[in-house]
Amino acid sequence: MGFMLAQLAELPDELINRANEILMALEQPAPQAIPAAVAAAIEERPKKTVKEETAQLSFFDEPKERKIPEPTHKEKRILDQIKELDILDLTPLQAINTLYELQKKLKG
Numbered sequence: 001m002g003f004m005l006a007q008l009a010e011l012p013d014e015l016i017n018r019a020n021e022i023l024m025a026l027e028q029p030a031p032q033a034i035p036a037a038v039a040a041a042i043e044e045r046p047k048k049t050v051k052e053e054t055a056q057l058s059f060f061d062e063p064k065e066r067k068i069p070e071p072t073h074k075e076k077r078i079l080d081q082i083k084e085l086d087i088l089d090l091t092p093l094q095a096i097n098t099l100y101e102l103q104k105k106l107k108g
Contacts, residue, residue, distance in 0.1 A: 078102050 005093065006016050071079065081102065 075106065078105055 003020060005017055006019070085098065087095065
């Protein structure tokens with residue numbers, strides 16, 4: 001039924017064919033139990049030990065505070081210019097140009 005809907009929805013044939021392949025693989029019977037001799041050989045194999053370190057994660061860990069450096073004189077001047085801007089009176093083009101000029105001042 002799903003494949004018919006996929007065809008009606010005009011999904012690509014490659015997608016429908018791949019979905020069909022996956023469905024066929026999933027419908028295959030489960031593999032037989034392994035023979036007792038093989039199971040015994042697996043049990044006799046030396047097991048590798050893995051050292052696991054446990055860590056308790058907390059949902060409530062506060063992020064470590066990062067110390068924000070004091071703004072430079074140039075950065076303070078640019079911040080003052082930004083504070084003085086009346087953003088609602090700027091056209092989009094003026095806003096972009098102003099932002100560009102302020103960025104140039106910061107980088108330069």
